[in-house]
Amino acid sequence: xxxxxxxxxSMKKFDADASNxxxxxxxxxxxxxxxxxxxxxxxxxxxxxxxxxxxxxxLLSQVKDRSNLCGLDLSAGMxxxxxxxxxxxxxxVVGDAENLPWxxxxxxxxxxxxxxxxxxxxxxVLREMYRVLKTGGRLILADxxxxxxxxxxxxxxxxxSRSGDFHEYSKKEIMRLLHSSGFRIDRYRHPTQDTFLLTxxxx
Ligand SMILES: C[S@@+](CC[C@H](N)C(=O)[O-])C[C@H]1O[C@@H](n2cnc3c(N)ncnc32)[C@H](O)[C@@H]1O
Numbered sequence: 001x002x003x004x005x006x007x008x009x010s011m012k013k014f015d016a017d018a019s020n021x022x023x024x025x026x027x028x029x030x031x032x033x034x035x036x037x038x039x040x041x042x043x044x045x046x047x048x049x050x051x052x053x054x055x056x057x058x059l060l061s062q063v064k065d066r067s068n069l070c071g072l073d074l075s076a077g078m079x080x081x082x083x084x085x086x087x088x089x090x091x092x093v094v095g096d097a098e099n100l101p102w103x104x105x106x107x108x109x110x111x112x113x114x115x116x117x118x119x120x121x122x123x124x125v126l127r128e129m130y131r132v133l134k135t136g137g138r139l140i141l142a143d144x145x146x147x148x149x150x151x152x153x154x155x156x157x158x159x160x161s162r163s164g165d166f167h168e169y170s171k172k173e174i175m176r177l178l179h180s181s182g183f184r185i186d187r188y189r190h191p192t193q194d195t196f197l198l199t200x201x202x203x
Contacts (some may be wrong), residue, residue: 003120007096008030008117010164011074018077021056026163028195030114033142036191037113038062040140040199044110050132052125053115054202055081060090070107072100073115097125100127105134117144118164126181133202139183144168145196174198 005147014021021027024118037059041049047067054071055078063069069090075077077093083092095101097112098121110129119125129139146154151170160166169177171188174196178185183200 005116006120006164006166007074008164009162011076013074013163015077018075018081021078021081022051022058026114029056031112031193033195033197034059034062036197037090037111037140037142038149039181040197041109041111044109044138046134046137047105049109050100050102050107051111051113052129053112053118054078054082054092054099055113057090059093061111062084070102072097073102074118080093094182095179100128100130100132105132106132108134108137109139109140109142113140113142114144116141117164117168120166122167122177123181126177126183130181130183130202135202136187137202138186139200139202140197141174141176141200142191142195142197143174144192144194145170145190147179173194 017024019032027195030090041063047068049066051071054060054073057071060069060071071082071090071092072095074096079092079094110133151168175185178200184203186199186201
C-alpha cells in the first residue's frame, strides 16, 4: 500500500471511530498501557509536551502540572474530541507527523502512543521528533508488538489493512531506526505481552 492510501485509511478510520474511541477495540487496546505511559510522562519535569497522534487527547488530559501541552493528529474527528476534553488547556492541531508545525528545540517531551505503526515514512517522522525536541529532551514511544514469527506474519497481513496500519516493529528494527535518527535509547520494555514502551533521549 502506498503512503497516501495508508494515510487516507487512517484518517477515515479514526474520523469514524472518534466519538466512540474509548469503547473501540483500538481504544481498549491502548488504554491498558496508559498507566505505564503516564508514569513515564510524570517523571519528566519539563513544561512542554507534544503528543503526536494524540487521538482524543486522553493522555494530555491526565498528565500532571505542565504549562504547555500540544497535540497533533491526522484525524480532524479525533482533534475535535481532544478539543472537547482539553478546551484551551492545549494547542491541538490537525496535521501529519511528517511535518510538525513547531520550531526546532521547542519541546521537553515528545510522546507517541500507538500511532507510530501507522506511519509510512517512520524515518521522516523520527527526524521531525528529533528536530522539535530540546537537547536532552525525551521521546516516549509506545506501539503494538508481537514476538516472532507472529510479527512477521502480522506485517504480511498489514498490507491489506484498511485501518491505516503500516508496519509493526521488532526491538531490533525500532532500535536501529532510533539510533540512525540520533536518539539514545534509555529503556525498552513490554508493559503488556503485545506492546512495547521505550524512552529515548536527544543527545
Ligand atoms: C490507535 S490511535 C492512538 C491514539 C492515542 N495516541 C492513544 O494512545 O489512544 C492512532 C492515532 O494516530 C493518528 N495518526 C495516524 N497516522 C498519523 C499521522 N501520519 N500523523 C498524525 N497522526 C496520525 C490517528 O489518526 C489516530 O488518532
